Amino acid sequence: MRFAVSLLMFICVASVVGTVLPQGRPASNYIDQFGPFWFDVFDKFSIWHVYNSWWFLLIMGFLVVSTSVCLIRNAPKMLKDARSFREHVRASSLRAFPHRVDTRATLDLPGTEGAIRTLLRGQGYAVRERRDGDGVLLAAKKGSANRLGYICAHAAMVVICIGGLLDSELPVRLQLLFADKKPIVDNMLIADVPQSGRLPMGNPSFRANVLVPEGSERNTALVMIGDGVLVQPLPFTLKLNKFDVEYYSTGMPSRFASHVEVTDPDTGKSFESVIEVNEPLRYKGVTVYQSNMGDGGSKVTLTGYPLQGAQAAPFTVNGTVDETNDINAQANGQTTQSMKLRVTDLRPINVEDITDGRPQDAVKQDFSEHLAAVTGSAAGKKNERLRNVGPTVEYQLVDDAGQARDYRVYMLPIELNEVPVLLAGVRDNPSQNFGYLRIPVDDDGSPTEFLRLRAALADPTVRAEAVRRFVERNLPAGADRQSLEAAAQRGLDTYARGGLRALADLLQQGTDPADTERAAAVVLRLLGSTMYDVRAIMRERNGMPPLPESGPQAEQVGRWQQVAMGALSDLTLYPAPVLFTLSDFKHIQASGFQVSRTPGKSAVYLGSLLLIIGVFSMFYIRDRRIWVWLTPARDGQGTDVQAAMTSQKRTLDFNQEFDRFRQAMQRLGRS
Numbered sequence: 104m105r106f107a108v109s110l111l112m113f114i115c116v117a118s119v120v121g122t123v124l125p126q127g128r129p130a131s132n133y134i135d136q137f138g139p140f141w142f143d144v145f146d147k148f149s150i151w152h153v154y155n156s157w158w159f160l161l162i163m164g165f166l167v168v169s170t171s172v173c174l175i176r177n178a179p180k181m182l183k184d185a186r187s188f189r190e191h192v193r194a195s196s197l198r199a200f201p202h203r204v205d206t207r208a209t210l211d212l213p214g215t216e217g218a219i220r221t222l223l224r225g226q227g228y229a230v231r232e233r234r235d236g237d238g239v240l241l242a243a244k245k246g247s248a249n250r251l252g253y254i255c256a257h258a259a260m261v262v263i264c265i266g267g268l269l270d271s272e273l274p275v276r277l278q279l280l281f282a283d284k285k286p287i288v289d290n291m292l293i294a295d296v297p298q299s300g301r302l303p304m305g306n307p308s309f310r311a312n313v314l315v316p317e318g319s320e321r322n323t324a325l326v327m328i329g330d331g332v333l334v335q336p337l338p339f340t341l342k343l344n345k346f347d348v349e350y351y352s353t354g355m356p357s358r359f360a361s362h363v364e365v366t367d368p369d370t371g372k373s374f375e376s377v378i379e380v381n382e383p384l385r386y387k388g389v390t391v392y393q394s395n396m397g398d399g400g401s402k403v404t405l406t407g408y409p410l411q412g413a414q415a416a417p418f419t420v421n422g423t424v425d426e427t428n429d430i431n432a433q434a435n436g437q438t439t440q441s442m443k444l445r446v447t448d449l450r451p452i453n454v455e456d457i458t459d460g461r462p463q464d465a466v467k468q469d470f471s472e473h474l475a476a477v478t479g480s481a482a483g484k485k486n487e488r489l490r491n492v493g494p495t496v497e498y499q500l501v502d503d504a505g506q507a508r509d510y511r512v513y514m515l516p517i518e519l520n521e522v523p524v525l526l527a528g529v530r531d532n533p534s535q536n537f538g539y540l541r542i543p544v545d546d547d548g549s550p551t552e553f554l555r556l557r558a559a560l561a562d563p564t565v566r567a568e569a570v571r572r573f574v575e576r577n578l579p580a581g582a583d584r585q586s587l588e589a590a591a592q593r594g595l596d597t598y599a600r601g602g603l604r605a606l607a608d609l610l611q612q613g614t615d616p617a618d619t620e621r622a623a624a625v626v627l628r629l630l631g632s633t634m635y636d637v638r639a640i641m642r643e644r645n646g647m648p649p650l651p652e653s654g655p656q657a658e659q660v661g662r663w664q665q666v667a668m669g670a671l672s673d674l675t676l677y678p679a680p681v682l683f684t685l686s687d688f689k690h691i692q693a694s695g696f697q698v699s700r701t702p703g704k705s706a707v708y709l710g711s712l713l714l715i716i717g718v719f720s721m722f723y724i725r726d727r728r729i730w731v732w733l734t735p736a737r738d739g740q741g742t743d744v745q746a747a748m749t750s751q752k753r754t755l756d757f758n759q760e761f762d763r764f765r766q767a768m769q770r771l772g773r774s
Contacts, residue, residue, distance in 0.1 A: 107169040121153035135534040155272040185250040188231040190242035200747035208771040215742040252720025259714035266706030286331025315343040316399025316693040399693030415558035448497040514685040559641035569636035602672030
């Protein structure tokens with residue numbers, strides 16, 4: 104029994120770990136949380152899958168065996184003791200009990216016996232009589248169900264553990280060991296999965312997952328085993344007709360509802376049902392739970408903008424979520440890089456914490472400008488308010504070397520610092536947060552003007568013309584034209600090549616540290632003026648109206664240019680030769696289901712009922728016994744009464760009951 108209690112403590116501790124630590128997440132999540140060293144340590148104990156780890160199942164098995172042995176050894180003794188009245192106690196033994204009564208009744212022995220029997224039965228005692236010569240022993244007991252409480256409580260532990268073992272991965276693991284089953288780790292169609300990767304239809308228990316797009320049907324599910332999967336056939340076909348989702352004001356889903364059609368292949372009959380959270384579908388011994396939602400192969404139209412060379416002509420790519428397209432990056436009419444584009448996610452609704460339009464800290468324009476890392480929201484966390492900022496698309500670009508990066512682009516512009524910007528994020532791996540470019544958009548909400556500005560800046564002839572205009576407009580009388588042109592040309596070329604960071608390096612190399620701040624201010628003013636001319640030239644070449652030179656519109660032009668200069672600088676660190684934006688989409692939703700066959704569920708319910716009965720019996724039912732020896736008085740005047748009372752626990756209630764019993768016995772002596 105002590106061994107069983109020790110095992111139970113281990114199970115309790117493991118259950119705490121399994122409750123506090125999210126289970127079944129990707130390994131990268133745990134590596135990011137604990138670090139590589141502790142991940143390797145914890146991984147040896149499979150704490151990411153506590154309830155299906157080998158040691159947890161082994162402990163549960165030992166607990167079942169140990170508690171079962173305890174029950175087999177002690178239950179018969181307890182049942183025998185519960186049925187026994189212990190009527191062989193001697194009269195002399197009663198004097199050793201701390202709760203005893205010695206009195207003389209005025210009635211004769213038969214009368215006293217009848218009165219005491221009536222008294223005991225009136226208090227709920229069962230009474231058995233034993234005669235020994237002239238004397239009579241009345242043995243009484245009540246609360247024998249207390250012993251059944253111990254048996255029920257311990258049996259409950261066994262039944263619950265057996266139910267847990269039946270509903271665990273143990274049946275699947277046994278098939279891996281003895282039935283030549285092998286998890287599939289390669290990508291392949293369900294139809295191509297070999298028999299070794301398929302579980303039988305009559306698998307006694309399983310817990311699997313299936314994603315069903317709208318309009319599609321599935322008759323198989325996937326059982327996750329380590330880094331691989333096993334295919335579990337279902338005894339029916341599940342078709343998703345419609346998927347409804349409602350949202351809270353925070354953007355979190357408030358209700359999932361899957362309208363499904365279930366077809367039984369054995370009879371050919373179908374019926375419709377609605378599956379919601381906490382409202383599963385149960386059919387043919389399999390329970391289907393609403394688990395999550397996902398993308399079912401949405402169609403997207405992306406517009407690609409070259410980020411290299413002096414070309415700015417966009418192109419269109421039609422893609423499907425979770426499918427791959429081959430694209431070529433071009434600069435100056437020549438292919439510079441072949442890549443694979445894989446659209447990974449489409450989110451039509453994104454509720455973000457964004458600024459409320461009040462003045463914000465100005466965008467930094469120093470020489471340490473780089474991609475702004477944002478945690479949680481692409482728009483930052485200052486002056487936040489909840490707002491649906493529209494759809495986003497996420498995609499991966501994989502280069503020829505196989506290096507992949509994740510990208511996220513918002514479809515609609517978001518106003519930050521009084522300038523509408525398009526947010527384009529990038530990260531090297533899923534464990535990182537997205538870092539965002541803030542690309543100013545034109546009056547049509549498009550990044551076209553900004554990307555034309557980028558292409559114009561990449562054109563040496565445009566930069567030379569912009570420098571010439573700047574010098575003609577700002578050359579002081581008697582100043583050296585060539586020196587001013589050389590300085591302006593060098594600054595603009597350096598910015599075009601490496602952004603503000605390259606300008607910072609240039610200043611640090613050729614400027615005294617004491618004069619760096621003053622020189623930086625001069626260079627930024629010079630750069631702002633030349634970039635104004637670059638934008639003016641770009642607009643002239645594209646047939647756009649000239650920029651306003653005064654009034655509120657001129658102030659907006661200045662703010663737009665400030666954000667554009669920061670974004671152009673960030674582009675030198677943007678690790679893709681092409682920027683894709685979301686132009687159009689057709690959203691196809693998918694519903695994620697967890698399907699399970701849990702034969703141990705009934706055992707767990709039964710064990711829980713036994714546990715309630717056992718705990719109630721042990722705490723609220725007291726085993727109490729009374730012995731009363733009756734012998735005729737030696738002088739022939741009445742009956743001598745010796746009585747004793749005992750219980751497993753001498754509580755306050757027991758003492759009060761004994762006082763009532765003693766008073767009743769004493770009243771017999773006065774009657």
